[in-house]
Amino acid sequence: MRQRWWRAVEPGADKEPMSVFASVTPMFDIPALEAEVLAFWQEGAIFEEGLRQRASAPPFVFHEGPPTANGLPGVHHVLARAFKDCILRYQQMRGRRVDRRAGWDAHGLPVELEVERQLGFSRKADIETYGVERFNQLCRESVSRYIAEWETLTRRIGYWIDLGDPYRTDTADYIESVWWSLQQIFERGWLTQGYRVTPYCPRCQTSLSTHELNQGYQENVADPAVTVRFRLRERPGVSVLAWTTTPWTLPGNVALAVGPAIPYARVRQGDEELIVARDRLGMLTGPYEVVAEVDAAELVGLRYEPLFPEAAPPGDAFRVVAADFVTTDEGTGIVHTAGAYGEDDLVLCQREGFPVRHTVGLDGRFLPEVAAFAGLFVKDADPRIIEDLEARGLLYRAEEIRHTYPFCWRCDTPLLYYALTSWFIRTTQLRDRLVAGNAEVAWVPPHLRDGRRGNWLESLQDWNLSRTRYWGTPLPIWVCAACRQLRCVGSRAELGLDPDQDLHKPFIDTVTLTCACGGTMRRVPEVIDGWYDSGAMPFAQWHYPFENQAAFAAAHPADFICEGIDQTRGWFYTLLAESVMLFDEPAYRNVISPSHVVDRTGRKMSKSWGNVVDPVAILDRSGADALRWWFYTTVSVGQEYRISPERVHEVVSRFLLILWNLHVFLITYSRTCGFDPTPGAADGERERRTVMDRWVLARTAEAVQIVRRRLDAYDANGACRQLATLVDDVSTWYVRRSRSRFRDDRDPVGARVACATLYRALTQLVQMLAPFIPFMTETIWRNLAAGQPQVARSVHLTDFPEPDQDDLDPELLAGMAQLRRLVEAARPQRQAAKVAIRQPLTAATVASDPLPAELEAILAEELNVRAIVHAPLPPDGRPTATLDLTLTDELREEGWVRTIARRIQDLRRLARLEPRQPVTVVYGAGDRLAAAVAAATPQVARQVYADAIRRQALAPRPAEGRVSEGILDDQPYWVMLEGLPGARNDPGPAPGAPDPDPPPGERP
RNA sequence: CGGCCCGUAGCUCAGCUGGUCAGAGCGGGGUUCUUAUAAAGCCCUGGUCGCGGGUUCGAGUCCCGCCGGGCCGACCA
Structure with a gap:
């Protein structure tokens, strides 16, 4: 039967007669340990217990940003969750009630697209054909399916959040709360309809908001760039040149814009004359002659021939006008203007009274009015348009340009700037209040507040809220067919609907209202931006204000949120904007926003690069603790995380194994000395x-x-750096210096004092680490707590340690720091002189601030000198320790003995002997060396647990058994343990030696 | 074009309010100590702390400019 080695065994079954501790062994299977801990949490309902324990405590309010469950979670999702979890666990240990409800963003384009993919749809019309009701049902189910995947990862990484009662943005209650909020905003006059040019995806057939746009820019996109002749009507032979990278907008041209302050020129080239900005003459091909300099004012009002007369709209058009936005950075300094396909263009056309008419349909294909290209997708039409212009002599020049261009963030279709009637929230009017709200928020890293985030708020655009799609919160605006009166509905009651009625399309579109004028009101067709839904979670998760008003009031604003940096204009923004609009305060007080996770060379991870790091692979190899700790410590929040499985795995050997072995060490010696951690059991030991x-x-x-x-400042990096140093200090300084005390069987009280001290330090250390590496700390805690019914059964149910005033001792810390610096300063001297550290020396001259006697004793031991000679502090104030490297015979002999003793210990280790298993030592050496050994035999024997140390002839040395041999100051010697055959030099178990499993310390 | 961040040993990164700050880890080379450690200590790998100015008694650490990288905006008609 295999022992479940990582878990403390019930007291009594396996324990030392004197010990409350069960044995533990060195660590080797971290994922197995984590699985065990997960089972313990589950079976023991530890998470629920933690909430219950703090039920009446002051709350620490956290909001979970709802992920859109339309795909599998990646390693970057672990990142934000790691930071969320450590803060939440910490606050709970600090005594706060930390309700943490999971949430899922169920609506939106991403979900629709996933379903479209599954159904093999390529066009929006397919959805109508398929049926919106069935389609939306599939969307709902798709979300539920992916949620299960997210829950699995959430549990696996130890992210403690209540998955049992999540909020979902597609429930009727949630939608009703969103409606309520939109009604508030509508009534304040901030929700309005407008005809504007917005980024538009012809595949999804919906406009996008500016904060969706940023995610879809692609670099180095090749597009045509054409320079076109616009022939002046009254001046035959003279053309105005204009430049565009979107030839497909040329059929929609209605005007040319010149800059009022830009100087222009008329140039002769061949038999024609061309007008361009004087600064842009360089774009002309071939020789030219400047005929005249022309002011913009002279150009304004000139009429020109439409490029595509058959597409020309009725009314006034095809004139040159002045506009401030014209520059001479690119093109000809004269801007082709098509009202429906550019923001500036539309404003200009509306000002000048030019017709704004679409030449391209919602599907991105030319309308029948443009006969030559009707039905062609605009990007496909570009080359045909260029050919056509060429054939008619209107093309001056065609090239290819590479620039950054926006694509649909979900389906990769190139976006069009397209004039549409949309619903907007006039956030530009709220800018000052948003900036003020943002100023109240503390960010980690701090520069985000006024840097990236603040900067973004300054350049805020109106929020394009409506989407001409299907799976989303229906925009609750009803329009009267008779009088065009608008009404924004804020509740189901206003519509006379049951609470359990689904509020989605297509049902909601069948609901009509009667207008005050007697006309019938019907809902507008749009749904809203899914980002609005998630930004509504502070109140909508409570079905506020219809229910839970007190609960909402107590939980707003939140103390803490945490998401990736990409949420600056996503959730961080929508939360802020909605909260400021509705409640006039920000929705959160503190934000941690980690940067991106990239591959080991700093590249973005993407499926097409093949450099995506799979979180599951890392969890299976190194464990959740390792991944989490790596995120906390590898770089500061705000820097990129260059991840690779190897880098994460370093955490195991560098940190986790050392921590684990600290507690193995403590338990091993607690069992031998009979240390009992029960309070009161160690009374009186403090003085020792x-x-x-x-x-x-x-x-x-x-x-x-x-x-x-x-941690109070939300600085997990700083906390973990301190803890890493502490683990190192305890392991490489305290335990190393104190080892002999732990195993000194002549002074069991002293050993127990050492154990009690390490127990005290280690339990606090483990508690401090618990928020960060919740798995291993849990196991260690339980192993240390074994047999103590009064101790919390989980480290996560304990109170975070308080600094013990009696333990604090800054002077001692400063003295020890100086001592350690002195030791480091002296060691290179031995190395240079090739004098081993185990070789005792007479004295060291130490120049430093005076050390207390007990520290000086440690210094002497560490330096391995018999005396410390004091010297004045040098002028530069830098403490020094200078060794006297003179060797006497006596010193040499002592060094010999120590070498022999060390060789014996090494043989014990190689033979895997128990710490106190007695042995018989035999050795061979010359007379001088043997005399030194003989003189020190009692001490050596005690040190190495030898019942006898016998000298034999130097030659021949034994052929059997593991022998250690060497030369000390020209004197050859050998040493071996009698009766332990197995001569090979490998560290494997010697035949006859105890089996390595179970481990040291397990048997009496 | 604008904002922010970064540019410190071969690699990955610490260096808070300016004065032991020239560091850690990894890799490589060397060495030492040790029956808790699939460990650890120490030394070396001799870094003009991107470059140039400035403030100061004193600057990776503050200011200005420049170069390079990243992110985010704007522009891309």
Whole structure:
């Protein structure tokens, strides 16, 4: 039967007669440990217990940003969740009630597209044909399917959030709350209809908001760039040249714009004359002659021949006008204007009274009016248009340009700038209040607030809220067919609907209202931007204001949110905007926003690059603790995370194994010395603490202070850096210096004091680490808590450590720091002189601030000198320690003995002996060396647990058994353990030696 | 074009309010210590802390300019 080695066994079954601890072993299967912990949490309902325990405590309010469940979660999703979880666990340990409700963004284009893919649809019309009701039902189901995948990962990484009662943006209650909010905004006059040019996806057939646009820019897109002749009507032989990268907008041309302050020129080239900006003469091909300089004012009002007369709209058009937005950075300094396909163009046309008419339909194909290209998709029409212009002598020049161009963030279709009637929230009017609201928020990293985020708010656009799609919250605006009166509905009651009525399309479109004028009101066809839904979660998750008004009031604004940097203009923005509009305050107080996860070379991860790092593979190999710790410590929040499985795995050996082995060490020796951590059991031992004990406790108390300060400031990086240093200090300084005390069987009280000290430091350390690496800390906690019914059964149910005032000791910390610097300063001297550290020396001359006697004793031991000679501090104030490297015979002999002893210990280790298993040592050496050994035999024997140390002839050395041999100051020797055959030099178990499993410390 | 971030040893990164700050880890080379450690300590890999100015008694650490990288905006008619 295989022991479940990572778990403490019930006391009594396996324990030392004197010990409350069950044995534990070195670690090797972290994923198995984590699976065990997950099962423990599940079976013990630890998460629920934590909430219950703080039920009446002051709340710490957290909002979970609802992921759109339309695909599998990636490693970057683990990143934000790691930071969320550590703050939430910390706050709960600090005594706050931390309700944390999961949420799912169920609406929106991403979900629709996923379903369209499944159904093999390529056009929006396919959805209508298929039936909107069935389609929406599939959307709802698709979300539910992916939610299951997200829940699996959420649990696996130890992200504690209540998955049992999530909010979903597609429920009727949620939608009703959103309607309520839109009615508020409508009544304040901020929700309006407008005819504007917006980015438009001809495949999805909906416009997009500016904050969706940014996600879809692609670099280095090749597009045609054409320069076209516009022939002046009254001046035969003279053309105005205009430049565009969208030839498909040329049939829609209605005007040419010149800059009022830009100087122009008329040039002769061949038998024609051309007008361009003087600064842009360089774009002309071939020789030319400037005929005249022309002011913009002279050009304004000139009429020209339409390029495509058959498409020309009725009314006034085809004139040159002045416009401020014209520049001479590109093109000819004269701008082709098509009212329906450019923001500036539309404004200009409306000002000048030019007709604004579409030449392209909602599907991105030319309308019948443009006979030559009717039915062609605009991008496909570009080359045909160029050919046509060429054939008619209107094309001056055609090239290819590479530039950045927006594509649909979900379906990769090139976007068109397209004039549409849309519903907008006039956020530009609210800019000052949004900026003021943002100023109240604390960001990690701090520069985001006034940097990227603040900057973005300054250049805010109106929020294009409506989407001409299907799966979303219906825009609750009804229009009277008779008098065009608008009404924004804010509740189901206004429509006379049951609470359990589904509110989606197509049902909602069948609901009519009667207008005050007696006419019939019908709903507008649009749904709303899914980002609005998620921004509504602070109130909509509560079905506010219809229910839970008190709960909402108590939970707004939130203390803390955390999402990736990409949410600056996503959720961070919509939360802020909606909260400011509705409640006149920001929705959150503190934000952590980690940067992107990229591959090991700094490239974005993308499926087509083949460099996507799979979180599951990392979790299976290194575990969730390792991945989490890597995120907390590898770089500061705000820097890119260059991830690779190897880098994450380093955490295991560099950090997790050391931590684990600290507790293995403690338990091993607690079992041998009979240490009992039960309060009261160690009474009276405090007075016997050594300076090392006091130091490690002071160091821990200091770390508690620092970690609390850092986490209170949402600085997980700072907290973890401190904890990493603490683990290193405990392991490589306290335990290393104190090892002999733990195993000193002549002083069991002293050993128990050491154990009690390490127990105290380690339990606090593990508690501090629990928010970050919740799995391993849980196992260690339970192993340490074994047999103590009064101790919390989970580390996550404990209170975060307080800095113990009695333990704090800044002077001791400073003294030890100086001591360690002195030791480091001295060691290179031995190396240079090739004198081993185990070789005792007479003295070291130390120039430093005076150290207390007990620290000086440690210094002498670390330096391995018999005396410390004091010297004045050098002028530069830098403490030094200078070794006297003179060797006497006596010193040499002592060094020999220590070498022999070390060789014996090494043989014990290689033979995998138990710590106290007695052995018989035999050795061969010359007389001088043997005399030194003989003189020190009692000490050596005790040190290496030898019942006898016997000398044999130097030659021949034994052929059997594992022998260690060497030369000390020209004197050859060998040493071996008697009765332990197995001569090979490998560290495998020697035949006859105890089986390596179970581990050391397990049997009496 | 504008905003922000970054540019520190071969690699990945720390360096808070200016004065032991010239560091850590990894890799490589060397060495030492050790029965908790699939460990650890130490040394080396000799870094003009991107470049140039400035402020200061003193600047990776503050200011200005420039170069390079990243992100975000704007523009892309």
